[in-house]
Ligand SMILES: Nc1ncnc2c1ncn2[C@@H]1O[C@H](COP(=O)(O)OP(=O)(O)O)[C@@H](O)[C@H]1O
């Protein structure tokens with residue numbers, strides 16, 4: 051298996067603080083890989099090592115099949131990187147910046163002439179391209195930060211908390227851009243402390259806490275690792291024996307509990323089977339009024355993690 | 368698929384472009400530029416001001432331009448070094464712009480020398496403008512000028528004089544990652560060499576030390592003690608004027624003096640000649656001093672920058 055990002059035992063310390071602790075990270079090609087963890091988990095630190103801004107204290111790191119080394123710029127020519135809350139030079143104009151960064155990527159004048167207007171259109175900055183970045187709003191700077199990460203047609207795009215500082219509309223746009231890029235064969239590695247952001251776009255996820263990988267895999271695999279049964283709760287009109295029988299016929303159902311109009315269906319799968327349950331109810335002559343999924347989902351694991359993290363923080367205070 | 372068709376030179380020039388655009392849009396650079404032109408104008412207008420006060424016509428001065436040293440003195444060189452270089456590395460760290468910059472496929476060495484070259488080009492352009500302005504202005508105010516062909520030497524000298532300060536500011540900024548420390552630290556060094564140094568030199572007769580530190584250097588004179596002869600300063604600030612004087616007077620010997628405060632009245636102050644050396648030696652020494660400082664400080668900054676981890 052060829053990995054686009056592969057770290058083995060990656061360790062990075064700030065003085066005595068171990069920010070990243072023997073981290074094994076593997077990112078497959080052509081995936082959108084979420085790097086999920088609470089604030090201070092070590093996401094930014096890991097990313098900075100990947101792009102050559104920090105020197106690891108231990109372990110090995112290869113990106114796009116090459117050891118990253120120290121001050122080896124060639125590896126970076128196929129990597130696009132959007133820093134966390136990117137700070138861009140205020141004395142330059144939006145377009146000037148993309149042009150200069152494009153040159154640094156080694157792009158010819160012709161390539162820059164084609165790609166830069168496209169990127170500016172994509173992040174909706176075309177009208178402000180000749181204004182100084184210092185005059186841009188935070189959201190505009192964030193969008194320019196995304197555009198500069200995509201210049202030079204990178205094979206791997208690393209986005210550090212791309213939705214920080216964006217309004218909900220902007221977040222949707224960024225998600226669309228990521229999906230679009232993924233279709234074109236670009237591997238995307240994005241960090242986030244927000245579960246729903248990762249769930250909405252990612253095919254793969256690595257959860258990290260205190261510099262250590264908690265779990266990693268496809269979104270499905272990771273969800274499946276969450277322990278405990280899942281329960282589908284439904285409010286059903288015309289609830290009858292026939293309805294319950296139909297639901298019990300579903301292969302992965304372990305028990306069905308009836309409580310007035312409410313039906314609790316315990317299932318043995320991590321897949322979202324709401325539509326199957328709904329079909330069974332309808333087949334038995336019932337009418338579904340509402341339905342939701344309960345149980346230890348990825349969300350629960352993550353919330354649990356956050357709660358633990360907060361508790362240890364309070365203790366250390 | 369994009370291929371990397373822009374080679375090292377193209378990337379280096381991208382850094383130069385990045386830095387020059389940054390430099391020339393800095394308020395402090397524009398401020399000092401305005402002040403420099405204002406001072407140059409004032410020195411040009413000096414003749415007119417004097418004639419307005421005394422009522423005499425403006426006296427022609429055919430040596431005005433050649434003595435003007437592109438309109439700048441030691442502090443001018445220092446200030447231009449500060450405004451072009453105080454943010455060069457440290458400002459990138461302070462603003463956080465170092466993060467996207469160093470993540471680009473360019474080596475730190477390319478970034479470092481691109482930035483340094485940009486500072487050099489900014490200075491070169493500025494000093495050229497000042498030189499042309501002083502030359503034309505001098506001609507208009509003080510009449511036809513002698514030895515105009517030697518004026519570019521003052522440009523060359525001004526660049527040497529400034530480079531040494533650039534190297535100091537760059538080193539302080541790279542190591543401390545603070546523009547304030549770079550500026551204040553360099554100011555401290557400038558004040559130290561300019562004021563304390565000259566006191567030590569004059570009183571203790573140890574002026575030769577000043578030859579080896581950046582700035583105005585030791586003071587000597589040609590053709591008699593300081594009040595009577597032509598004063599020559601040996602430091603890196605005076606490379607331009609000394610070069611010109613050497614071409615005009617190749618055989619000049621510069622003598623250093625020590626003050627002997629023997630009596631209580633000013634007439635009893637005595638200048639005691641210490642030693643002499645040819646002007647050519649002074650020039651070579653000051654150029655060597657400027658180059659050695661420049662190379663050592665720049666190499667040290669480069670070493671630090673190459674190893675710098677971006678924790679910002
Ligand atoms: N420059 C720094 N100096 C000291 N400690 C740092 C620095 N940057 C981050 N840390 C610490 O390292 C840990 C990981 O931080 P970071 O990688 O920024 O986490 P994340 O991006 O997941 O929020 C945190 O405990 C943080 O306080």
Ligand SMILES: [Mg+2]
Pocket residue numbers: 090093094095134210211
């Ligand atoms: Mg972070």
